[in-house]
Amino acid sequence: MKISVSILGTELINLKSVLQSLDPQVVDYIHLDIMDGNFVPQLSFGESIANEIARATKIPLDVHLMVADPEKEVPKYFEMQPSIISFHIEATHAPLRLAQLIRSKNILAGIALSPGTPLESVEPLLEEIDLVLLMSVEPGYYGQSFLETSILRAQKRKSMIDKSTDKSTDRSTDRNTDKNIDKKNIIIEIDGGISAKNIARVKSAGVDLAVSASYCFSTPDINSNVKKLKA
Numbered sequence: 602m603k604i605s606v607s608i609l610g611t612e613l614i615n616l617k618s619v620l621q622s623l624d625p626q627v628v629d630y631i632h633l634d635i636m637d638g639n640f641v642p643q644l645s646f647g648e649s650i651a652n653e654i655a656r657a658t659k660i661p662l663d664v665h666l667m668v669a670d671p672e673k674e675v676p677k678y679f680e681m682q683p684s685i686i687s688f689h690i691e692a693t694h695a696p697l698r699l700a701q702l703i704r705s706k707n708i709l710a711g712i713a714l715s716p717g718t719p720l721e722s723v724e725p726l727l728e729e730i731d732l733v734l735l736m737s738v739e740p741g742y743y744g745q746s747f748l749e750t751s752i753l754r755a756q757k758r759k760s761m762i763d764k765s766t767d768k769s770t771d772r773s774t775d776r777n778t779d780k781n782i783d784k785k786n787i788i789i790e791i792d793g794g795i796s797a798k799n800i801a802r803v804k805s806a807g808v809d810l811a812v813s814a815s816y817c818f819s820t821p822d823i824n825s826n827v828k829k830l831k832a
């Protein structure tokens with residue numbers, strides 16, 4: 602199980618020291634929650650702060666765009682060369698084209714699904730995406746409680762992916778830049794309310810990558826909290 606630490610858990614003013622304190626041997630990704638005050642009520646930060654973060658760390662970046670009009674927003678995050686860019690399927694009418702564009706930049710393309718969005722909606726896209734980001738809270742705020750239905754959603758999503766990858770053995774995977782995750786599979790990422798209480802069940806459900814903000818920042822030693830989640 603890999604962990605993506607969401608910096609929403611810290612105040613922006615402390616960001617530099619927080620980034621410097623993260624151990625690249627422990628923290629697999631830094632998760633950047635981009636909120637536009639439109640697709641979700643809150644506003645977080647945009648590409649200029651994201652670029653500063655990219656310059657301040659060597660840990661791979663996992664960009665989660667909670668924005669309306671992702672066609673316009675996605676290209677702003679190419680320059681910082683993140684490992685992953687995920688956008689919400691609820692926010693776009695052209696998910697295939699957008700996923701192809703992200704992959705053409707050697708970045709993993711992720712589709713994010715809010716808790717109420719049917720899992721089947723990503724089915725037609727599986728050939729063109731690298732990751733499915735299942736929200737386990739409603740997008741927009743950190744510190745919410747984990748929605749238990751997410752376990753079942755992860756299990757179902759996993760078996761749907763397994764079935765479809767069985768069918769198409771020639772899936773082109775050479776654009777996948779993450780050497781640490783099995784290239785044949787579509788990565789399942791979960792986001793929201795992750796803690797030491799639910800991480801084992803999340804892992805058993807087939808999740809590869811879990812995002813955490815409030816649990817990781819619940820005490821000053823973020824690396825040790827990430828280790829607890831991994832244990």
Ligand code: DX5
Nearest residue numbers: 740741743744793794814815
């Ligand atoms: C929610 C964000 C999450 C959030 C996770 O809109 O996408 O990444 O920061 O925070 P916790 O771990 O506190 O639920």
Ligand code: ZN
Nearest residue numbers: 634665792812
């Ligand atoms: Zn997120």
